[in-house]
Amino acid sequence: MNPFYDISDQKDLPVESLQLKNLGTEKVFASIGKTTRNGWEGRSTQWSHHMTAVTPEDYDRQFVNKLMKSRPIYTMKKVLDHHFENYCSIHTQGQADFFIHMRHVALPTLRKLKSSEVCVNLFEEWLEEKMSVNKKSLTPNTVNNNTINVGSVNAPVQFQQSSDHSVQTQHNHYQKEHVKEVFDLITRDIQNLNEQIRNDFTMEMNYAVAQLEKDRDIKPQLLSLGSLMKDVGVGTFTNLLAAPIFEVIKPLLGL
Numbered sequence: 001m002n003p004f005y006d007i008s009d010q011k012d013l014p015v016e017s018l019q020l021k022n023l024g025t026e027k028v029f030a031s032i033g034k035t036t037r038n039g040w041e042g043r044s045t046q047w048s049h050h051m052t053a054v055t056p057e058d059y060d061r062q063f064v065n066k067l068m069k070s071r072p073i074y075t076m077k078k079v080l081d082h083h084f085e086n087y088c089s090i091h092t093q094g095q096a097d098f099f100i101h102m103r104h105v106a107l108p109t110l111r112k113l114k115s116s117e118v119c120v121n122l123f124e125e126w127l128e129e130k131m132s133v134n135k136k137s138l139t140p141n142t143v144n145n146n147t148i149n150v151g152s153v154n155a156p157v158q159f160q161q162s163s164d165h166s167v168q169t170q171h172n173h174y175q176k177e178h179v180k181e182v183f184d185l186i187t188r189d190i191q192n193l194n195e196q197i198r199n200d201f202t203m204e205m206n207y208a209v210a211q212l213e214k215d216r217d218i219k220p221q222l223l224s225l226g227s228l229m230k231d232v233g234v235g236t237f238t239n240l241l242a243a244p245i246f247e248v249i250k251p252l253l254g255l
Helices: 056-068 073-088 095-111 115-136 176-189 197-214 219-232 238-242 246-253
Strands: 025-037 045-054 141-149 158-163 168-169
Touching: 025 158, 045 197, 056 073, 056 095, 073 095, 073 115, 095 115, 095 197, 095 219, 176 197, 176 238, 176 246, 219 246, 238 246
Parallel strands: none
Antiparallel strands: 025 045, 141 158, 158 168
16 A cells, blocks of 8 residues: 555546555566467467565556546646545645655656656646645744844844744745755765665755745745655754754754
């Protein structure tokens, strides 16, 4: 099974179902045919099937194939909405985990399919919309005018403190050179990690830079990076931890 998807108990589902079908515990890995002669009756072929265990990746592939088969194609967002809402109904604090899985597992799987460009664009739009809405839902509505400058007057961010003492971030105070400095430090710290983990960090940082170039808020991407850092172990990031900028960026990473 795969916890990120709403998987039916049934193996056969109507085409219009938003659920994924249950793949069971095993699938056919290879089929080998042996042809024999049956006298005057000609030849017959006997097949033997070699089985292998169903994996979570099989559900990722089934999921992206369902997205690709959506007609009209833009209705694929209904599929994304369904599985997102189902996951969040079970994991009430799991929005960030769902977004990370979609961006780093489902989306790359989708990109490998032929003629998937439109579907990929719609997927990215959906992620951006949902992550933006999710960020706003976590932002307090009441804000007073107390502005707290962190660090020097050239600090990359400012915070506003609301009446309930929560912290808001004004993304227009991000400075590209400071973000680049943080990302350079992270890149140095992940050099000795395995390739898949490095790719996860690189993809997240590249997306953040692209968003920053469009003058868009990168708080969701910073939170995703923070989640990745927690998974690896924050102590791994010795260069970042030793840098003065860490105390400024730390709250934005959710650390």
